[in-house]
Amino acid sequence: MAPRLSPGDATGFKLLFLLAALYGLMSVLVYSVLHMKFITPLAVEAPPDRFSEARAVEHVRALTRTGRQEGRPGLREAANYIRTELEAIRGRSGSGYRIEIEETAVNGSFNMMFLGHSISLGYRNHTNLIMRMSSVDSPSDDASVLINGHFDSPLGSVGAGDCGSCVASMLEVARVIVDSGWIPPRPIIFLFNGAEELFMLAAHGFMTTHEWRHSIGASINVEASGTGGPGRISYQLLSQLAV
Numbered sequence: 683m684a685p686r687l688s689p690g691d692a693t694g695f696k697l698l699f700l701l702a703a704l705y706g707l708m709s710v711l712v713y714s715v716l717h718m719k720f721i722t723p724l725a726v727e728a729p730p731d732r733f734s735e736a737r738a739v740e741h742v743r744a745l746t747r748t749g750r751q752e753g754r755p756g757l758r759e760a761a762n763y764i765r766t767e768l769e770a771i772r773g774r775s776g777s778g779y780r781i782e783i784e785e786t787a788v789n790g791s792f793n794m795m796f797l798g799h800s801i802s803l804g805y806r807n808h809t810n811l812i813m814r815m816s817s818v819d820s821p822s823d824d825a826s827v828l829i830n831g832h833f834d835s836p837l838g839s840v841g842a843g844d845c846g847s848c849v850a851s852m853l854e855v856a857r858v859i860v861d862s863g864w865i866p867p868r869p870i871i872f873l874f875n876g877a878e879e880l881f882m883l884a885a886h887g888f889m890t891t892h893e894w895r896h897s898i899g900a901s902i903n904v905e906a907s908g909t910g911g912p913g914r915i916s917y918q919l920l921s922q923l924a925v
């Protein structure tokens with residue numbers, strides 16, 4: 683004979699069942715928001731004032747013909763590519779913008795803890811490409827937003843996700859700003875740093891030596907995306923932060 687449940691037990695089981703069902707529903711909801719609700723990608727011929735994923739992917743293609751590790755020719759080619767793109771953006775910018783582009787070679791040294799060991803690193807001649815975009819009326823010490831991404835790639839990879847995708851989104855965001863005629867209320871510094879895979883050496887060089895480092899009020903670091911989970915930089919987020 684099956685044991686009979688007391689009315690109290692039955693209520694308890696119903697409550698547990700309800701909680702499990704609620705948990706299941708919430709998981710489905712969260713999963714669908716995080717992993718299934720992507721905006722529709724825009725094609726290459728999308729209006730110039732819109733972020734086009736297809737245009738960004740063109741940059742990824744151009745950057746991933748060969749590896750971009752420190753010491754390989756691909757890194758230099760990538761730096762030249764970024765520079766050419768930045769100069770084209772500057773070339774199209776209206777008279778309301780002040781756009782400065784710099785290529786710097788940084789040297790430096792620092793100590794850090796790595797996996798429980800203290801290590802010292804010294805480095806020479808790592809490349810950064812930097813574009814500062816502001817209104818012509820903005821003072822040179824105006825607080826700025828830094829958008830940082832690296833253009834070198836990990837060992838053994840052409841680095842489409844890590845971090846061709848970063849360079850591609852940053853170039854497309856920079857292009858959208860200029861082509862839409864939106865003049866950022868605060869300067870935006872785009873930093874394309876080299877040698878990130880070697881303990882972020884070039885970024886260290888920027889933060890310790892570049893004159894613009896003192897003006898940074900907020901920063902967005904763009905890292906590998908497209909290879910695992912959502913990782914997006916949105917134009918909207920950028921405009922909110924820049925206000």
Ligand SMILES: *[C@@H]1O[C@H](CO)[C@@H](O)[C@H](O)[C@H]1NC(C)=O
Pocket residue numbers: 787788789806807
């Ligand atoms: C960095 O080092 C290189 C050679 O190692 C030197 O030519 C260059 O002037 C140095 N740059 C700075 C900013 O110290």
Ligand SMILES: *[C@@H]1O[C@H](CO)[C@@H](O)[C@H](O)[C@H]1NC(C)=O
Pocket residue numbers: 758787807809
């Ligand atoms: C620094 O790197 C550039 C390539 O980015 C190279 O042409 C130049 O010879 C290097 N300079 C030194 C001092 O190593």
